[in-house]
Amino acid sequence: MSVELKNITKAFGSTEVLKDVNIRIEKGEFFVLLGPSGSGKSTLLRIIAGLEEPDRGEILINGQRVNELDPSKRNIAMVFQNYALYPHMNVFNNISFPLKMRGVKKEEIISKVREVANLLNITHLLDKYPYQLSGGEQQRVALARALVRDPEVFLLDEPLSNLDAKLRVKLRFELRKLLHDQLGITTIYVTHDQIEAMTMADRIAVINKGALMQIGTPTELYEKPKNTFIATFIGTPSMNLIMARVEDNAIKVFGRRIIVRDKTRLPEGDIILGIRPQDIKVGEPSIARLKLAGEEKLGSGYILHLNFENSELLLYLERETAAVKGEFIPVLFDGPLYLFDSSTEELVTKIDNYEV
Amino acid sequence: MNRKLFNILKISGIYLVLIFFALVYLMPFIRSLFGSFMTWEQASYFPPQWIPNPMTFTNYLKLVEISLFPTWIINTAIYSGIIVLVNILTASMSGYAFASLNFPKKDLIFNTLLALLMIPPFVTLIPNFIIYVKLGIIDNLFGLAILSTANISSIFLMRQYYFSLGKELFEAARIDGANPLKAFFYIALPLGRPALGAISIYNFLAAWNAFLGPLVFLRSPENYTLPVGLSFAFSRSIWSDYGPIIAGSLIASAPTILLFVVLNKYLIRGIVIRASKG
Amino acid sequence: MAILASKKNIERLTFILLIIYPFTLNAFFGYFSAVFSFWLSFYSWDILSPMKFVGLSNYYALFQELWRGLNLLFSDPNLLQFRAPFFNGLKNILVYTAIVVPTQTFLALMLALMGNQKIRGSQFFKVAYFLPATTCSVIISLIFMWLFEKDGFINFFIIPFTGGYRINWLNDPTYLLTAISLVAIWGTSGNFSVTFLSGLQTLPKEVYEAAKIDGASSLNRLIHITIPLLKPIIAYVVIMGLIGALQMFDLSYVMAGSSGGVGGAGYTITLDIYNTAFLQLRYGYAAAKSVILFLLIFSLSYYVQNKLRYYRHE
Known part of the structure; x- marks a missing residue:
């Protein structure tokens, strides 16, 4: 089922948490709401669920306005960050609760619970109580409770954030496989973790300070970030932003001129130049020689911290350099450049073809 | 060595004082227990005697034979029973409503109720008595019980308890298809059991021991509760001597003493909640 | 739908x-x-006949009674109960409160501090101290009246200190209020000591460990750490005690009787309200008295609360 949000606005007291948000989520899509904490993404999810009411705007599920519907009537399922398992019920009763509330017959409840318990590999837990389960098991029970009644829309609020790192990576993959590939349910997934978003989503909506910044596939967000917020929020390490100037259709940076080969005309004046750490290389012909301030070992690669003027440039390498701290090393740009407007911080253009 | 000696002295001193006060607090009960089996001559003998001689049950028999004492026990049980049962319902229902349902100005409504705790019972006693006279439900045990069936402290306690559980559980229930009322019966009520246990004990103690209300609102001796009945029996010298009063007092306080000795952990935990709110 | x-x-x-x-x-x-x-409180009414608006005259009568009482207090105190019962009740309850509240607070705190030491059987002491608070005040009064008799249990323990003289607790106006106060202290101090005890157990252990390392003696820790940290609970206990004491009714009603016992020595404001309303059927006048009681309780507890809060910030 599709979910459509039109002009959603919400304030708590005098603080606006959502400003005129418009999103359309297609049937069967795995859709991620991504944003830092306090961005309003959870509030948006709770508005879809019916746990909060928007001050203005409409929520349409499958083209039907549901603003006035009680959460119990919206045919949505939700997994909470802390799972919200009913502590006084065993796992079987937890999972069967949504069916019981809908007056489903007893035999059908039993077969449905068995089915979903099989699917999630928790058949052996059915007699246990939530406090007897590990975090991962609780998570699966919460999923089972949400899945058992074939919801039209599936909502997940940071469902992995209470698990340890190893389990998180494993479940990330399994969740998408189950919800998207196997069951094909429309899923809306809230997270603050951009890696989670990038690996799981069909499309991502990035939200910051209550405003929708950009909607797109993970690749679109990575390759065409609409503004500096998204450019730095998505991708690790963050994209480098350097103050620069455009003169005579050339970018002046580090005292050098970058000549654009594309036909586009660049706006003259101050700009912000963005380049990903992965797109900077060590070697000649260098654009600048910068002082090495330090090195971080990631295991899979290395991040070099380089100083220039008063700020820092990050550089991602797959192999360790021989350079030592304090040494000046030559760097060259080998990848797309992003130009952002210096006042609005919106993307002006992306340059693939250039010459130093 | 010196330090060790000092510590031993200090601990013994503390024990001495604690045991002395334990005796002070327990002695009236112990003394009554022995005294209730004595003849009045022996019970009022100076210096006090301890071993009942002759051992007599007359004091207890007199309670049953010459008075409405058994009726008063039944009345008190009915009165306390009603108050405990209805308060379990009112406290859990409105505690849940105030904690997790949306309603315009609900905190204002709640604080308005809470402010009533500042009004002394003597201020509302007279108007309530007049209202009861006009309604014709004076001297009626059930009518009197109604006044205590929506205890505000209990509502406050349940509200705090439901807050402490977090709102996700109730939200999950709503999403799982339970309307607000079903969410109450399936989630809030069963989860409220520990707090409702404490509330039951408090309301039971308050109802069982209540004096002012029953004294003012009950008129005929066959409707009395134990405290009013015993005070009435004493002031009218129904039993001619004091022995049955002691025996009756012991019987009347037995349920509260037993309840407290068995469930003291519940009660003492409840005080922590109350103290930390004040 | x-x-x-x-x-x-x-x-x-x-x-x-x-x-x-x-x-x-x-x-x-x-x-x-x-x-x-x-x-x-602005009407004169006995429920049966029609209500009569009397303006402020109930309050006027009340203040006359208070004024008369104040004069009698110095000229002829024996007439107090007869000519100015409300004043007598007010005087008694203030004396009673002044005895009971500080004593029970101090006793409760002392017992809690000792019970908070690492000792065996602390649960037993808690139960023993709390038991009176769960027992009906009427029953407590009835038992104590027997114990307070001239040839009674309590005098047996007192005579070594009075040189053999047996105090007639309940029939001597000098001692009646004291006897009632002692019963009240016995009945509530244990309750409050458990309140203090639970407060003591929530105090942060780190502070004590830090103080020990800083070399503070146990007396210094008590004065400079425990007492200041307990201030909110002390305030709670004092105010609860105050509110309870000013409204004391059950003990006096049973131990002294509704007329306040010999010479009205056990008379209280609440007994006076009870008598005015339910024996004399002067409901309007009784309502005016209850309004004054409310103002008294409210202003006193407000005053104490502010005073204790002030100390806390010191």
Whole structure:
């Protein structure tokens, strides 16, 4: 089922948490709401669920306005960050609760619970109580409770954030496989973790300070970030932003001129130049020689911290350099450049073809 | 060595004082227990005697034979029973409503109720008595019980308890298809059991021991509760001597003493909640 | 059904359904009655005949009584109960409060501090101290009246200190109020000591460990750490004690009788309100007295609360 949000606005007291948000989520899509904490993404999810009411705007599920519907009537399922398992019920009763509330017959409840318990590999837990389960098991029970009644829309609020790192990576993959590939349910997934978003989503909506910044596939967000917020929020390490100037259709940076080969005309004046750490290389012909301030070992690669003027440039390498701290090393740009407007911080253009 | 000696002295001193006060607090009960089996001559003998001689049950028999004492026990049980049962319902229902349902100005409504705790019972006693006279439900045990069936402290306690559980559980229930009322019966009520246990004990103690209300609102001796009945029996010298009063007092306080000795952990935990709110 | 389908309305209707009984009951027998009481204090009424508006004359009579009482206190105190019972009740309850509240607070704190040491059997002491608080005040009074008899149990322990003289606790105006106060202290101090004890157990251990390392003696830790940290609970205990003491009724009613015992020595404000309303049937006048009682309780506890808060910030 599709979910459509039109002009959603919400304030708590005098603080606006959502400003005129418009999103359309297609049937069967795995859709991620991504944003830092306090961005309003959870509030948006709770508005879809019916746990909060928007001050203005409409929520349409499958083209039907549901603003006035009680959460119990919206045919949505939700997994909470802390799972919200009913502590006084065993796992079987937890999972069967949504069916019981809908007056489903007893035999059908039993077969449905068995089915979903099989699917999630928790058949052996059915007699246990939530406090007897590990975090991962609780998570699966919460999923089972949400899945058992074939919801039209599936909502997940940071469902992995209470698990340890190893389990998180494993479940990330399994969740998408189950919800998207196997069951094909429309899923809306809230997270603050951009890696989670990038690996799981069909499309991502990035939200910051209550405003929708950009909607797109993970690749679109990575390759065409609409503004500096998204450019730095998505991708690790963050994209480098350097103050620069455009003169005579050339970018002046580090005292050098970058000549654009594309036909586009660049706006003259101050700009912000963005380049990903992965797109900077060590070697000649260098654009600048910068002082090495330090090195971080990631295991899979290395991040070099380089100083220039008063700020820092990050550089991602797959192999360790021989350079030592304090040494000046030559760097060259080998990848797309992003130009952002210096006042609005919106993307002006992306340059693939250039010459130093 | 010196330090060790000092510590031993200090601990013994503390024990001495604690045991002395334990005796002070327990002695009236112990003394009554022995005294209730004595003849009045022996019970009022100076210096006090301890071993009942002759051992007599007359004091207890007199309670049953010459008075409405058994009726008063039944009345008190009915009165306390009603108050405990209805308060379990009112406290859990409105505690849940105030904690997790949306309603315009609900905190204002709640604080308005809470402010009533500042009004002394003597201020509302007279108007309530007049209202009861006009309604014709004076001297009626059930009518009197109604006044205590929506205890505000209990509502406050349940509200705090439901807050402490977090709102996700109730939200999950709503999403799982339970309307607000079903969410109450399936989630809030069963989860409220520990707090409702404490509330039951408090309301039971308050109802069982209540004096002012029953004294003012009950008129005929066959409707009395134990405290009013015993005070009435004493002031009218129904039993001619004091022995049955002691025996009756012991019987009347037995349920509260037993309840407290068995469930003291519940009660003492409840005080922590109350103290930390004040 | 359309109303029921809307999310907002389902919640609101359920809310109303769940609170309607407690709300109505408390609004009626709490707020309405409180206002009614205030309104009644401007009338003269015995329920049977029609109500008569008398303006401020109930309050005027009340202040006359207080003034008369104040004069009698210095000229002829024996007439107090007869000519100015409300003043007598006020005087007694203030004396009673001044005895009971500090004593029970101090005793409760002392017992809690000792019970908080690492000792065996602390649960036994808790139960023993708390037991009087769970017992009905009427029953306590009845038992103590027997113990307080001239040839009674308590005098047996007292005579070594009085040189063999047996105090006639309940029939001597000098001792009646003291006897009632002792029963009250016995009945409530254990309760408050458990309150203190639970407060003591929530105090942060790190502070004590830090103080020990800093070399503070146990007496210094008590004065400079425990007592200041307990201030909010001390305030709670004092105010609760104050509110309870000013409204004391049960003990006096049983131990002294509704007329206050010999010479009215055990008379209280609440007994006076009870008598004015339910024996003399002067409901308007009784309502005026209850308004004064409310103001007394409210202003005293407000004053104490502010004073204790002031200390806390010092």
